[in-house]
Amino acid sequence: MTTSFQSTATSVPADQPSPARRRVSARWRRRGGIYLARLTLMAVLIGGWQVGVNAKWIDSFFWGSPDGAYSQLKTWILNGTSQGSLASQILVTLQEALYGFLIGVVLGVVFGIALGRNQFLSDLFAPFIKVANSIPRIVLGSFFTLAFGYGIKSKVILAVVLVFFGVFFNAFQGTREVDRNLLSNARILGASRWQTTRQVVLPSAFTWIMASLHISFGFALIGALVGELLGADQGLGLLIKNSQNNTDINGVLAGMVLVALIALVAETLITLLENRVLRWRPPQQSADLTVF
């Protein structure tokens, strides 16, 4: 018995250092080339813009300029903004987006799995969810601002509403698509309904849920910013709105850069989380693309 299994064990690849290392270095060379090309593209676009502004081909009053946005950012960092320090503005927006994201994800996962596992609940809620989903949810922003005031609460709630539906539909679908063999196997091995949900349905649905998280943080950020545009006393959205009111295009651009940075950092963190949670999956060939 022990001799025979070794014949089937050969499929696990043994590490062979020399070709593997060669492959790694080739990959790094290729990746380095791509990074260089990306930097060049960015330099050409931003540099071209700046050159156009300097040569007066582009009117910087309407279109702004890279150096104008840069000096605005520097001023905000060194001297603070009209609403207080820049860090506190970023923190407020980040807090709103993060709370909205977390609450929305938890609600979406819980409801998605509950309705996916329970036919009665799904029949009961289906029409309500369809109706709620068909409302363009941004218009709820005005309602929440009036109902919950200019503080952080109205923004968090708007972000929750934006995040919830994407996560909910993915969790629901993911629950419905769980391999029936795995469910039968768990039942026969003695799993209770809760154990099956927790140890079979949830991990299986997570491939779907993770896909929605990438978009969801973007939605949470939209919820926070739109909420701030509609009425707030703090935050990046308010900073952008005030710049717009002062026809300060460079202020708007500087605000956009900050928002983009937040989104990028969040995306990286979510990708790290995804790799951690879904590490049981076979490695994907398109792993490079998930950076975007």
Place this chain on the structure above:
Amino acid sequence: MSIPPSRPAIELNGVTKKFATPNGGIYTALQDLDLTVAPGEFCAVVGPTGCGKSTTLTLVSGLERPTSGTALVDGRPVAGITAGVGFVFQNDAVFPWKSVLDNVAAGPRFRGQGKAAANTLARDWLRRVGLAGFEDRYPHQLSGGMRKRVALAQSLINEPEVLLMDEPFSALDVQTRSIMSDELLSLWELTRPAVVFVTHDLEEAIALADKVVVLTAGPGRVKATFTVNLPRPRNAQEIRFTDEFVGLYSEIWEALRSEVETAYARTTARSTAQTPDRPASSPNAQVA
């Protein structure tokens, strides 16, 4: 068998199972099927494609209920998931997000055993199926044969009195398959559960079983039962060359052949059913 048991491990009496088809019809998978398996008996079920072989297993395990007739396991009617039953599925049913160790320990853990005790037991079973040293791997890092060993250990760790196997080795290559047959036999000798082994491979059926049951083309019912009196312990790979084996093979194949032909004729009749000059050749064709 040699010792007449007081109470059969599995007893299906006049079992019929009907399914609703997606286009509103009714499909009869099993019709008045009788099957008895003694404790510790290895029973192989063969039959053509779509004759309801797998359905018998879902009825014994309690995953499905019979439309009529009774299913008894250890003398008790099947209600819900049957306790003391293990199931090895045709496709991979090990949990891809659990490590090999956690997969094997899953049964005891589900049944309320502590983590340390379950892991000790799981390591023991992994050693028995020849997978010591692979505890921390994920299933996708294993070969098909190794994943089957995990599935076997996962079922056997619960020490079932009844082990149901649904074409468990059909996805494996021929060499791995015959190795797995031998390993299944030596594992079976350890705890000696009653086995129902569904397969479409007659050679595999004879090499493993004490009893081979031939089902008719769907709706499935028992056409004939053959006792396999080959000596144990067997070498599943070499026993195929003995005269007794060859004799049994041709005898059972005689019973199986007409059913396979009926099932095949039905599939070809269905695919040419639209052509008006060739009506359905089998009188039962409308059932499918």
